Amino acid sequence: MKRFLVSAVLVSGLLTATNAGAYEPGNQALQLWNDEGIANSPQWVQTWLMVMLASFAVGLLFVWKRVEARWVVGGFITAILLSRLGIPALGIVKLSGLVALVHLIFWSPGLYLLLKNRPFLTERSFYALWSALITVVILFSFIFDVRDAVIYLDYVLGLGLISA
Numbered sequence: 001m002k003r004f005l006v007s008a009v010l011v012s013g014l015l016t017a018t019n020a021g022a023y024e025p026g027n028q029a030l031q032l033w034n035d036e037g038i039a040n041s042p043q044w045v046q047t048w049l050m051v052m053l054a055s056f057a058v059g060l061l062f063v064w065k066r067v068e069a070r071w072v073v074g075g076f077i078t079a080i081l082l083s084r085l086g087i088p089a090l091g092i093v094k095l096s097g098l099v100a101l102v103h104l105i106f107w108s109p110g111l112y113l114l115l116k117n118r119p120f121l122t123e124r125s126f127y128a129l130w131s132a133l134i135t136v137v138i139l140f141s142f143i144f145d146v147r148d149a150v151i152y153l154d155y156v157l158g159l160g161l162i163s164a
Contacts, residue, residue: 029097029151033083037096055137058130066127068117072110072134079106097152100145111138 023030025037027045038046056076062069079102087094087102114120120132154162 023093023095027096029095029100029148030155031096033094033096033099052137052141055130055134059134062127062130066119068110068113068119068131069127071113072107072138075106075108075110079103082106095152097148097155100148101152103141103145104149107138107141111135111142114138 023032025032025034025040027033027037027041031037038049056073059069059073059076063073082102083094083099087098092098114131114135120128120135122128151162154160
């Protein structure tokens with residue numbers, strides 16, 4: 001019953017953010033994350049998005065033989081599908097903080113396996129190089145994603161613990 005109540009609070013909080021016209025496009029936690037939001041982002045953010053996309057895409061080379069790559073690439077694809085299809089289908093406004101929360105949820109299992117198994121320390125191969133790169137990419141992204149997800153959850157749940 002407790003889980004149901006927590007889930008209900010989360011879903012109701014998420015659904016309160018349904019008026020896209022009330023938000024400016026951009027890359028901050030409470031801004032719309034859409035094509036205009038990406039275009040309004042600083043050049044370094046746009047460049048970072050391309051580096052991330054390329055880094056995750058290289059993981060496709062390893063998904064058939066490496067469990068870490070399967071979880072990393074699978075988490076990336078799941079996050080993309082949810083962000084591009086699921087969130088709009090539910091009528092939820094796609095704020096940057098919500099996208100950050102999706103990253104945290106779906107990229108964490110892959111990051112956990114990378115840090116647990118440490119293929120970047122145990123072998124010398126192209127896979128080891130990629131595993132080191134993608135670990136750094138995810139960790140760097142999480143620096144911003146944790147902050148933005150916390151701001152977003154504080155906002156949609158109406159906690160008011162963080163002053164904006």
